[in-house]
Amino acid sequence: MRKEGWLDDEGFLGAMEISETLPGLNAVNMAIIMGDNLRGLTGAVVSVVGMLLPGSIVVMTLGILYQSNHTNPDVKSFLLGIAAAAVGLLSAVTLQIGRRQFRQLPDIAIIALTFLAVSFAKLPLPVVLLGLGPISVWLYRPEISKPRAQDEHLPFHRGERHHLFRH
Amino acid sequence: MMRLIHLFLVFSLLSVLAVGGGTAVLPEMQHMTVHTFHWLTDAQFRNIYSLGQVAPGPNMLMVLVIGYQLAGWAGMVVVGIAFFLPDCIITLFVNRWWVHLGGWPWRVSIQRGLAPVAIGLMTSGTYAIARLSIVDAKTLAIAVVVFGILLWRHVNPGVLVLVGGAVYLLLS
Numbered sequence: 001m002r003k004e005g006w007l008d009d010e011g012f013l014g015a016m017e018i019s020e021t022l023p024g025l026n027a028v029n030m031a032i033i034m035g036d037n038l039r040g041l042t043g044a045v046v047s048v049v050g051m052l053l054p055g056s057i058v059v060m061t062l063g064i065l066y067q068s069n070h071t072n073p074d075v076k077s078f079l080l081g082i083a084a085a086a087v088g089l090l091s092a093v094t095l096q097i098g099r100r101q102f103r104q105l106p107d108i109a110i111i112a113l114t115f116l117a118v119s120f121a122k123l124p125l126p127v128v129l130l131g132l133g134p135i136s137v138w139l140y141r142p143e144i145s146k147p148r149a150q151d152e153h154l155p156f157h158r159g160e161r162h163h164l165f166r167h
Numbered sequence: 168m169m170r171l172i173h174l175f176l177v178f179s180l181l182s183v184l185a186v187g188g189g190t191a192v193l194p195e196m197q198h199m200t201v202h203t204f205h206w207l208t209d210a211q212f213r214n215i216y217s218l219g220q221v222a223p224g225p226n227m228l229m230v231l232v233i234g235y236q237l238a239g240w241a242g243m244v245v246v247g248i249a250f251f252l253p254d255c256i257i258t259l260f261v262n263r264w265w266v267h268l269g270g271w272p273w274r275v276s277i278q279r280g281l282a283p284v285a286i287g288l289m290t291s292g293t294y295a296i297a298r299l300s301i302v303d304a305k306t307l308a309i310a311v312v313v314f315g316i317l318l319w320r321h322v323n324p325g326v327l328v329l330v331g332g333a334v335y336l337l338l339s
Contacts, residue, residue, distance in 0.1 A: 018258070022254070022258050024182065024251075024254025024258060025188050028225060036263070041259070051224060052225070054223055054224060055222045055223045063232030064235075066232070078336045079218070080213070080306065082221065083213050084300045084309040084331060084335065085310065085330070086217065086328055086331075087296050087313075088315075088316075089317060091293055091314045094289040098289070106283075110283035111283045114284050118195075118287070118288060119194065119290075125184050126184060128288075133284055138276075142272030
C-alpha cells in the first residue's frame with residue numbers, strides 16, 4: 001500500500017481500527033475500506049474479489065481432491081497435523097492481537113468470561129455478544145476512558161506490521 | 168432447497184456475529200454444522216478447516232468447501248455469499264459513516280470494549296480447534312513447537328502449517 005502511494009500510515013491505522021471493530025474477517029474488511037476510499041464502490045468490489053478469488057480457487061481444488069481421498073489414512077494424518085499446527089498458529093495470533101488486553105486486569109476478566117461462556121457454559125454466540133459486549137463497552141464508557149494517545153486504543157501499533165494478518 | 172435456505176441462514180448469521188474475525192465464530196460454526204444440523208462430523212469439520220489453512224488468502228474460505236460438500240456448487244455459492252456479503256455491506260456503510268463519528272466519545276468506548284470480547288472469542292476458537300486436533304503427544308508437540316517458533320520470529324505461517332502436516336504424516 002505504501003509502496004504504491006495508495007495510503008499513508010494514518011489511513012492504514014484508521015482502516016485497521018474500523019476493520020477490527022466490525023464483524024467479519026479483518027483482511028476482507030480492510031480490502032473493502034481501501035477499495036472504497038480509493039475508487040468507491042467499484043474499488044471495494046474489485047479489491048474484495050481480488051482478495052478472495054485466488055484462495056477460493058485453491059481451496060475448492062483442495063476440497064474436491066479431499067472429497068475423493070478422504071478415506072486415505074495418509075490424507076487424514078496430513079490434515080490432522082495441519083490442524084495441530086494451526087492450534088499453535090492461532091494461539092500465537094490471539095496472543096499477538098491481544099497483547100495489550102492480556103496485560104490489563106479488566107480486559108483479562110472480560111477475555112476469561114467470554115472464553116468460559118462460549119467454551120464451557122456453551123452459551124450461544126448471540127447471547128454472549130449481546131450480554132458481555134454492552135457490559136464491556138460500559139466499562140470503557142466515555143467518562144472512564146478519557147482520551148489517551150490515539151495508539152493506546154489500538155490492538156496494533158504503529159510500525160508493527162502484522163505478519164499473521166491472514167487471521 | 169430447504170438445505171440451501173438453512174445454509175444461507177446459518178452462514179449469514181455467523182457472518183454478522185464474527186466480531187473478532189473468522190476464528191471467533193469457529194465454536195458456533197462447529198456447533199451449528201456438527202451438533203445442530205448434523206451436516207458434518209467433528210473430523211470432517213476439522214479436516215475442512217485444515218484445507219483452509221493450506222490455501223492462500225483468508226483461511227475462512229474453507230466455508231466454501233463446507234457449502235460444496237453439503238449442497239454441491241449451489242451450496243458453495245450460497246455459503247460464499249451468506250458468509251462474506253453481509254460483512255462487506257456493513258463495512259462499506261460504516262466506512263462512509265465513520266468520519267462523522269470522529270468526535271463521538273462512545274466510538275472509542277466501543278472499540279476498547281469490544282476488543283477483549285473479540286480476543287475471548289478468538290481464544291474459544293483456538294480451543295475448539297485444539298479439542299479436535301490435539302489427540303496425542305505428537306499433535307501436542309507440533310502445536311507447541313509452531314507456537315514457539317512464531318513467538319520467536321517471523322516465519323510464513325502457511326509454510327509452518329504445511330510442515331506440521333508433513334511431520335505428523337511421517338511420524339504416524
